[in-house]
Amino acid sequence: MEEFEYSKLQVATNDFSLSALIGKGSHGCVYKGVLGDGKLVAIKKQSIGLQILQDNSKLDNEIQVLSSLHRSPYFVNLVGVSHDGSTQKKLLVIEFMPNGSLHDLLHNMSTPPSWSKRLHVALQIARAVQTLHEARPSIIHRDIKSANIMLDCNWNAKLADFGLAVRQSESTQPVNPPCRPAGTIGYLDPCYTTPSKLSTRTDVFSFGVVVLEIISCRRAMEVGQEPASIVEWAVPLINGKRGGIDVCDTRIALPGNMEGTIRCILNVAARCVSSKEENRPLMAEIVTELESCMVRPIQYPVWQCLLRSVLTRRKKRKTIPTTTIIHPTHQADIHVDHSRGKLLVREVLAEVAFN
Incomplete structure (x- = not known):
């Protein structure tokens, strides 16, 4: 230093x-x-x-x-x-972060960020909070919000402002207990009412609010709206028949092949902001689930005809294995086991080139 x-x-x-x-x-x-x-x-x-x-x-x-x-x-x-x-x-x-804050990107820019950029930022924030919680001793940020997430020259998200952070001992109690709860209204965990209630799941709640903000571009607290809280507004929609699609920012079209991914991420966010602290996942689980959301339920409309054509030819030649790595869950969806996905793509390209 x-x-x-x-x-x-x-x-x-x-x-x-x-x-x-x-x-x-x-x-x-x-x-x-x-x-x-x-x-x-x-x-x-x-x-x-x-x-x-x-x-x-x-x-x-x-x-x-x-x-x-x-x-x-x-x-x-x-x-x-x-x-x-x-x-x-x-x-x-x-x-120095030349591209300002996530708050500015979501609320003060005329052009909304793409869906892929939003998901990338959400995962980077999750990894940042996971790093804090897995430090020894673990660190609770206490003020996770979009204004404290900065964007570098490559638009990568970085967590900032550790002035309210608290380090915990191995017994999970704060090393230097804060005299009172602190944070920002709208992002502050309602369970964090006394210093003794502070835990890593306090940050999990705030992270969930940020994810809802990223997907909806609605502020954590919207004065004049009913309900004003983004949590109270979004969670019923996520649990509703449309699975949270109505939460999505309407300024930018949501491609059909990303609907499953967005629903999956909104479900993670809803668990993060659960009113029951014990129901909130750990940050390590959240990172794993977000990674899974982003790579597993991806549709391949461009490749769909090619894949089915290749598989049909293989069946005719009786060379297709009994266990396939293509698992259609809907008629229009194709899911790929990404551990062997690259091999499959190479085979498809080879089939297309030589047939």
Whole structure:
């Protein structure tokens, strides 16, 4: 971790000018900084109120948490810190994310993200939270929300803002128990009512809300809507006859070959936001289920005729094995065992080329 001179970070941000401001929250502001070597970084500064109180607890906590973790492609990683000894002001230097937040992508962009990008982001967030929960000791983020998920130059999602994170001991109790529950309304687990109720499943609930937000592009709390909570609105639709299709963002068409995938992911999200904490899956299970959703129920309309043609010819030659790796669940669907899927595709191409 690099130690930066406070004055050099002032220069890098043009003395924390409004033109350099890229983010603002209840605990402080984030500025875009250009270091002397031209490297772009993000610089987090405490709010005026916390500076007056000389309260660096949120930044100190973020430094401790990020320092305890290995650099990860799923986090906005720590670059360094700076401390002004005369004023006790502290700055946090982190990776710069040029494409803003997931919240901006979903709610402030004129062009909605594609379905494949949404699914990719959901899986990356799940892996980030899984990494935290499987750390030793495990770490509970406590403020998972779309505004704390940043997008790098390749539009990969990274989890940010660890100021409220809590580390647990081997007994699953917090090492330094927080004095009160914390988080963001709309994403906050309703079961987390006292410090003793904090667990990794607190993050699972928040993650489920983010997934619902990704699929629907509806905010976690929509003032003026009934119900205002995305959870109360989405879960009955997911459990309804149409299996959650009505939850999907209507600004972009949902291809028929992705309906099964989206339903599967919405079912995972519904389990995450269950009012019964014990019914929520662990993050490792969630990652496995999301991966399965994305690779198993994929339709192949382009290949469908080719596959059936090849299989028909094989049957006529009596060369098709008794156990096939094609399992149609609906007349229009074909499911592939991906452990041997590449081999099948090569065989289909060979059959097409030479017949």
